[in-house]
Amino acid sequence: MLTDESDTGIRNSRHTGCKTLLDHSLERTEEVMYVEEQVLISGPFSIDGSFKGCYDGSEKGGCTLILPQNETLGRGSLFPIGNICNLRVNCEDTSLSERTSDVYLVTDSFGGNFNCDVAGPLRYLFLLDLKEATLHVSRDGQQLYSDNIIVNCTRIPSSIHPLVTTERTMKMTLSNDDVPYTKGYNSRLFVLLVSGLVLALVLMAGLYAMQRRNYLKKLNNSDQQNDTRISSEFSVHVTDAAENANIYSEISPMASLEFDIDKGTILSRIDEVILSVLQQVNDNKPPVLSHFNRSTWLNVSYDENIGLCVNDAMKMTSVRFDSKQSIKKFTLMMKLLSMIYRLIQTGSFCTKRDLYYQDTTLFGNQTALDEALENVSCMIQVPRWRLHVLATSKGCIAGNLCFHDVDGNYVDCSQTKAGIQVPSHIEGLEHIQTDADFVLVVEKDAIFQRLLSEGFCERMRPCIVITGKGFPDMNTRMLLNRLWREFSPKFYILVDADPYGIEIMTVYKYGSRSLSFEAPMLTVPGLEWLGVLPSDIQRLRLKDDSFIDLKLSDRNKITDILARPYISKSQLLYKELNVLLDLGKKAEIESLDSISTSFLTNVYLPTKLKHGCS
DNA sequence: GGAACTTACGGTTGCGCAAT
DNA sequence: ATTGCGCAACCGTAAGTTCC
Missing domain, CATH: 3.40.1360.10 (Dna Topoisomerase Vi A Subunit; Chain: A, domain 2)
Structure with a gap:
C-alpha cells in the first residue's frame, strides 16, 4: 500500500500515456497521415485480442485475427475503405485489469469507433485512446499482416468525478489499489490532452464519414452492375445500410416511417453520444447523457391514428456521471452502447437475456438491463429491435x-x-x-x-x-x-x-x-x-x-x-x-x-x- | 430549505419450472 | 398439489438526491 508521495511519484513516471497522446497531436502532419492510413486498412470485423501496457506506450501489446478460409490476402483488399476495425482492448496492466470498479471509455482515431468496458460498481472513468498497437493477422498459423497501434489511458480528473471529491481521498484510494497515478493531477495538461483527442476524433469522424460514403457509393455501383457477389473483401460480416434499406422496404411498407433507420445512421448516433461525452470531459464538465422522460404522462399525448405517442413537452431526464443516483445508470448505458455498437457492426442479433449474461455482475439483475436498454433506445431515438437486441417472445x-x-x-x-x-x-x-x-x-x-x-x-x-x-x-x-x-x-x-x-x-x-x-x-x-x-x-x-x-x-x-x-x-x-x-x-x-x-x-x-x- | 428530479420499491397480470 | 421464483410486461408512490 502506497502512502507516501515519493513512492507515488516513482510510479507516476511509468505512466507515459499522456506523453504519447501529446506526441500524436494533430500539429504533427505525419501522425495525421498515419491515422489516415489506419482508416484505409480498417476492416469490418471484430478483432478479438488483447493489448498490453496501456499505461506505457513503449510496451506495445497486440491482438490476433484468424481469418476465414476464403478471405482475401493483402492490406488494401483485406480491410476495405470506410469500414470499422472494432478492436477489442483489454488493458492487461494490473493497475487496470485487476480493478473491478472502473469504467473504461475507449475511443479510437480510426473513425469514431469506440468500446466501453465496465467492471463492477465504478469509481473512475478512463479514456483509452487507441493510437498504436500490434495487430497480427494470420491464417493456418501463417502470419499475413501486422501493424502497430498505440493505446493510451487517461483518467477523468477528480474535479468532475462524483466519488473522489478531494485530492487526499484520491491519493488514498489509489494507494490502496496500488495504482501508478499522478498525485495532484494537472487538470490543465489534461484539458490540453483531451482537446487534442477530441479534435483528432472529430477530424477522424469526418474523414471516416467521407470514406464511408465513398464505400457505400462504390458498393451501390457494384450492385447496379448486377454483381450480386460483393467483392470478397467485403463479403464477411458486412450488413450494409443500403442493403438493409432494400430488405426492409421489401418486407414492409413501414419502411417509409422514421423507424426505418439504416445501420450507418444508428452507428453515427452512437458516435455522436460518445463525442458528446468526450466534449464534456474536454470542457472539464461531468459527462451527462440525456433522454426524454419515459415515466411521466406529461410527455405523452393521444393520437387517434397511433395511440399514446410522445408530444412536444419532451421533459428530459439527465443521467449524470457526477451523481451518486445516476452513476450506475450512466455506466450501464455506456456499456450497452458498446455492446449494441458491436452487434450492429457485425450484423448479429441477440436477446436481452444474452446481454445480461455477458456481464451479470455489472447489470445485477435483468430489470436493470431492460431499463437501461429502453433508455438507450430512447436516447438515440432508435427502436430496440433496430439495435439488434431482441426479447424472448412469450406470445x-x-x-x-x-x-x-x-x-x-x-x-x-x-x-x-x-x-x-x-x-x-x-x-x-x-x-x-x-x-x-x-x-x-x-x-x-x-x-x-x-x-x-x-x-x-x-x-x-x-x-x-x-x-x-x-x-x-x-x-x-x-x-x-x-x-x-x-x-x-x-x-x-x-x-x-x-x-x-x-x-x-x-x-x-x-x-x-x-x-x-x-x-x-x-x-x-x-x-x-x-x-x-x-x-x-x-x-x-x-x-x-x-x-x-x-x-x-x-x-x-x-x-x-x-x-x-x-x-x-x-x-x-x-x-x-x-x-x-x-x-x-x-x-x-x-x-x-x-x-x-x-x-x-x-x-x-x-x-x-x-x-x-x- | 424547499422544489424538482430520480430511483427503488411494491403491487398487478399470466405462465413455466423447480423445489417442497 | 402447492409454493416460490423468474420472466416479460404495466404503473404509482415514497424516499433519496440534487439544484436553486
Whole structure:
C-alpha cells in the first residue's frame, strides 16, 4: 500500500500515456497521415485480442485475427475503405485489469469507433485512446499482416468525478489499489490532452464519414452492375445500410416511417453520444447523457391514428456521471452502447437475456438491463429491435397465417394444436400470408388453449387467435401491429372484466406510457373490446360466486386509467370503468363458465362477433 | 430549505419450472 | 398439489438526491 508521495511519484513516471497522446497531436502532419492510413486498412470485423501496457506506450501489446478460409490476402483488399476495425482492448496492466470498479471509455482515431468496458460498481472513468498497437493477422498459423497501434489511458480528473471529491481521498484510494497515478493531477495538461483527442476524433469522424460514403457509393455501383457477389473483401460480416434499406422496404411498407433507420445512421448516433461525452470531459464538465422522460404522462399525448405517442413537452431526464443516483445508470448505458455498437457492426442479433449474461455482475439483475436498454433506445431515438437486441417472445399465435421466419423456415400457424410461439424477430418475417376476416386477441393462455382445443379457429375460420399471456411483450404487439398495417382484418380482444384486464386491453390498443416513443410500431388503434365487459356481469346475470369484490388496488387502478389521455376519446372505456366502480365487483373470462362450460365458445364469442361488441 | 428530479420499491397480470 | 421464483410486461408512490 502506497502512502507516501515519493513512492507515488516513482510510479507516476511509468505512466507515459499522456506523453504519447501529446506526441500524436494533430500539429504533427505525419501522425495525421498515419491515422489516415489506419482508416484505409480498417476492416469490418471484430478483432478479438488483447493489448498490453496501456499505461506505457513503449510496451506495445497486440491482438490476433484468424481469418476465414476464403478471405482475401493483402492490406488494401483485406480491410476495405470506410469500414470499422472494432478492436477489442483489454488493458492487461494490473493497475487496470485487476480493478473491478472502473469504467473504461475507449475511443479510437480510426473513425469514431469506440468500446466501453465496465467492471463492477465504478469509481473512475478512463479514456483509452487507441493510437498504436500490434495487430497480427494470420491464417493456418501463417502470419499475413501486422501493424502497430498505440493505446493510451487517461483518467477523468477528480474535479468532475462524483466519488473522489478531494485530492487526499484520491491519493488514498489509489494507494490502496496500488495504482501508478499522478498525485495532484494537472487538470490543465489534461484539458490540453483531451482537446487534442477530441479534435483528432472529430477530424477522424469526418474523414471516416467521407470514406464511408465513398464505400457505400462504390458498393451501390457494384450492385447496379448486377454483381450480386460483393467483392470478397467485403463479403464477411458486412450488413450494409443500403442493403438493409432494400430488405426492409421489401418486407414492409413501414419502411417509409422514421423507424426505418439504416445501420450507418444508428452507428453515427452512437458516435455522436460518445463525442458528446468526450466534449464534456474536454470542457472539464461531468459527462451527462440525456433522454426524454419515459415515466411521466406529461410527455405523452393521444393520437387517434397511433395511440399514446410522445408530444412536444419532451421533459428530459439527465443521467449524470457526477451523481451518486445516476452513476450506475450512466455506466450501464455506456456499456450497452458498446455492446449494441458491436452487434450492429457485425450484423448479429441477440436477446436481452444474452446481454445480461455477458456481464451479470455489472447489470445485477435483468430489470436493470431492460431499463437501461429502453433508455438507450430512447436516447438515440432508435427502436430496440433496430439495435439488434431482441426479447424472448412469450406470445402464442394460431389460425390462418403463414410466413417465412428470419431463418427462411416456412411457418403455418393453422397446422398447430397448441399455438406457435410468436417469433422474436418480427421485422425479419417475410411473405406473410393470411385470409383472416378477424384477429382475436386473448388475454391469457388458458383461454387461448381452450379456444384451440374446442376448434374455434376451424369453426370461425378464416381467423387468427393470439395471446400475449398477460401484459403483452413487444414481439406480440409488433406482430399485431404489422398484421394491422399490412392486412385489414377486424381486431377484437377478450380480457377479464377487471382493471388489469382492461389495462392489458389498453396496452394493445393505445400502447404504454413507457414505450410511447415506439407506439407507431406497437399499437393497434383499430382494436375493438369484445369482452368480457363489466356491463356483461349485470347483463348476463352471472352468479354471485363467479365474481370477486374490488380491492383498494383495483379501485386505484381504475382511477389511474380514468385519468389517462385516451379516456376522453373512448366512451365505452369510460362507461365500463364506471360500471366496474359502481358494481364494486370484477369477473374473469372463466366466470362465463358459471352459465355453461361451452357458453364462451358456442354462444358468447359467436354472438359478439356477429352482432358487435357492446 | 424547499422544489424538482430520480430511483427503488411494491403491487398487478399470466405462465413455466423447480423445489417442497 | 402447492409454493416460490423468474420472466416479460404495466404503473404509482415514497424516499433519496440534487439544484436553486
